[in-house]
Amino acid sequence: MALRAALLRHVRIPAQTLNPALTLTGGKWGPPSLRWMSSHDDHLSKSEVTERVLSVVKSFPKVDPSTVTSDVHFQKDLGLDSLDNVEIVMALEEEFKLEIPDKEADKIDSTNLAIEYIYNHPMAG
């Protein structure tokens, strides 16, 4: 025991500062106010929402991908029916991990409205 105490008194480990890039605030995660794993500040950008909405609509089997733009009406421009409309909105829910209430889902009938709704939804991810 005496030996251990004597050793401990003499051994010194230099204090190390953490690599700034690895600290939870600041560093490569952006401004210090952004907390790590906090979902509140990283809202989807409009261009990302647009891109993902369009890719969902384009991958719908009955849609000709070349006709899809950010301002097409599902039924008037793409020749879909109301059942397809419901299917597309459900596919968008899955893509953005949302649960859109029926009342709102009924109103979404164009890519433009879908983009607006999802962009303004706080939980869209």
Next chain:
Amino acid sequence: MSIAAGAPSRAEVLTLFRSFLRVARKFTDYNIREYTKRRTIDAFRQNRNLTDPSAISAAFSDGKAQFEVANRQAVVYSLYAPKLKSVMEVHK
């Protein structure tokens, strides 16, 4: 079956369709989940051109009965969830 009740409105049919797709998602087993979704879409599409009000009511009440079945089965299947994922959903 309540054929006497008037034909369901377009909105009611779409709501039933959406409810079916929502319950289909709840199945834990990939095959049943995809089957329920596929079967829903096929059935609604098959009856899309019905015009006779009594035929529409009959199809609608049949759909509601099937919806109850799907709801119950989603609960039952959740108690016996597969331990492994299907290979179809591994690389998602």
